[in-house]
Amino acid sequence: MTESHSRHAPPQRRLSPLDQLLSRADNALRTLTPGSTRGERPSPAQHATVSSTPADPHQARHLAGLMRINHTGEVCAQALYQGQATTAGLPHVRRAMEEAAREEEDHLAWCEDRIRELGSVPSRLNPLFYAMSFSIGALAGLAGDRWSLGFVSETEKQVVRHLDSHLAQVPLEDERTRAILEQMRDDELRHAVTAEEAGGAPLPPPVRRLMTLMSQVMTFSTYRV
Secondary structure (H helix, E strand, O other), X not given: OOOOOOXXXXXOOOOXXXXXXXXXXXXXXXXXXXXXXXXXXXXXXXXXXXXXXXXXXXXXXXXXXXXXXXXXXXXXXXXXXXXXXXXXXXXXXXXXXXXXXXXXXHHHHHHHHHHHHOOOOOXXXXXXXXXHHHHHHHHHHHOOHHHHHHHHHHHHHHHHHHHHHHHHHOOOOOHHHHHHHHHHHHHHHHHHXXXXXXXXXXXXXXXHHHHHHHHHHHHHHHXXX
């Protein structure tokens, strides 16, 4: 979800089912093809003054692992929003999901650039997590717009906690990584609040626990692969 004044787009014609399918396929290809996503906003790391790569190889690998997790999280966010937009009942909710996915592209590009700077590559598991997340998003959309918005809110709240955990592990002198994560945290928190204010319903505890479990599986695997 994003502020209405930040990215106004001209009215678009109503897409046919085939057009929508092609649009979703294009988003998936761009999300999963390294180097194909470019953020609209400049990276928050551009003003950092310290060296882009830590001198300690162990620390560099750890930071790369953290950023690989965050990159996969943004891959999942793209898929979730695209899945929800596909099945959203109300046109304004569908547009909001598509707009949110465009804003998350900034995060995707920033994370990928930082991974490259740290001498690593994105997770090879991204296609799997994209497919899983798209399916979950589509199911959330089918459940109804209130539940879909509630799912967005809960997802973003969990992402904020996850980013807080990563920020606690990033050295203060690593200004580039911290700048990216701090901006991402601000954006995700705003997304959560916006979804709640739009009428998102609180999710049942079992659903929240399942989401947490899936996040832990993603975190464990993408840090390494």
